[in-house]
Amino acid sequence: MKKIQIISFIFILGIFFFACDEIEKPYLPTDGEIPVTVTFPELTPDNLYRKVLIEEYTGHKCTNCPTGHAKLDEMFGLYGDTIVAIGVHAGPLAATDEQFPYNFVTPQGVQLFNDFNIPQIPLAIMSRVRYNANSWGSPINKWVDHFNKVDRSTNYAAIQLINEYNAATQTITTFAKVSILEEIAHRVQFCVVVTENGIVKPQLNNGVIVPDYTHNHVLRGTLNGNYGVRLTNDGLVAKGDTYLKGYQVSLRDKDWVASNCSIVAYLIDMETKEIIQATEVKVQ
Numbered sequence: 001m002k003k004i005q006i007i008s009f010i011f012i013l014g015i016f017f018f019a020c021d022e023i024e025k026p027y028l029p030t031d032g033e034i035p036v037t038v039t040f041p042e043l044t045p046d047n048l049y050r051k052v053l054i055e056e057y058t059g060h061k062c063t064n065c066p067t068g069h070a071k072l073d074e075m076f077g078l079y080g081d082t083i084v085a086i087g088v089h090a091g092p093l094a095a096t097d098e099q100f101p102y103n104f105v106t107p108q109g110v111q112l113f114n115d116f117n118i119p120q121i122p123l124a125i126m127s128r129v130r131y132n133a134n135s136w137g138s139p140i141n142k143w144v145d146h147f148n149k150v151d152r153s154t155n156y157a158a159i160q161l162i163n164e165y166n167a168a169t170q171t172i173t174t175f176a177k178v179s180i181l182e183e184i185a186h187r188v189q190f191c192v193v194v195t196e197n198g199i200v201k202p203q204l205n206n207g208v209i210v211p212d213y214t215h216n217h218v219l220r221g222t223l224n225g226n227y228g229v230r231l232t233n234d235g236l237v238a239k240g241d242t243y244l245k246g247y248q249v250s251l252r253d254k255d256w257v258a259s260n261c262s263i264v265a266y267l268i269d270m271e272t273k274e275i276i277q278a279t280e281v282k283v284q
Contacts, residue, residue: 034246038162040177050152053266053278054085056217057113057121057137059093060100066205068122071140075147084264084278086195087217088112091121099209102201108226109219126150127275156182159265161281165258170251172283174223174263178231178243186271187235191228192247194220198260220256223247228268235270259284
């Protein structure tokens with residue numbers, strides 16, 4: 001009985017973002033962490049720059065969200081692959097009904113929506129840097145300003161990904177290498193998620209339901225917990241060190257299209273909540 005009580009207490013603590021650094025169990029079923037069996041290429045200076053993770057909070061019943069999607073596309077045109085985007089469908093306007101039956105919502109997205117106190121959508125958070133003292137997120141017309149609040153003058157880490165897809169077993173295998181380039185004062189955690197482009201489902205747009213709207217950057221689930229895992233026992237990492245991780249996930253019984261999926265990985269400063277580095281690599 002005592003053991004059960006202790007486990008229950010730990011589980012309850014795990015739901016509180018600012019009270020707990022790590023969620024042990026991923027919400028998306030995986031085969032667990034696996035050995036890394038690939039060789040990563042040497043890092044090259046041209047690839048060493050800090051990317052900005054844009055988490056766009058959206059919903060299919062949000063009539064202004066297509067304007068946000070267009071703004072994000074515009075920012076990709078301006079900043080190219082310095083942006084990594086995740087579309088987080090959460091909140092009342094992401095709920096399903098007869099007109100919007102497809103469920104984009106994920107447990108990870110719900111927790112992020114709640115933890116970052118998203119008041120309304122569309123809203124975006126840039127590398128989990130606060131927009132101001134009152135809000136983590138910013139409205140569409142401030143997204144570029146918010147993007148420029150992210151200090152990219154120092155590149156603290158590099159993330160390399162190698163993905164493999166087995167069509168026969170419908171299994172994604174992803175291998176990651178995290179290289180620490182500069183000293184990081186705080187504990188960090190490493191998070192790996194799946195996103196998907198090209199999902200054609202209804203979307204409310206300026207008061208009109210568009211039945212064949214294309215949804216991109218959609219968060220599908222996490223491979224290693226809502227806030228990832230520690231790379232060391234205490235979460236502290238050292239300049240010059242490298243860390244390897246491997247994960248698998250099956251697409252069986254899912255309607256995901258492997259060729260439209262990407263793996264997004266990012267490193268989180270667990271004290272400031274800021275995203276230190278992010279990267280994205282397509283599954284195929």
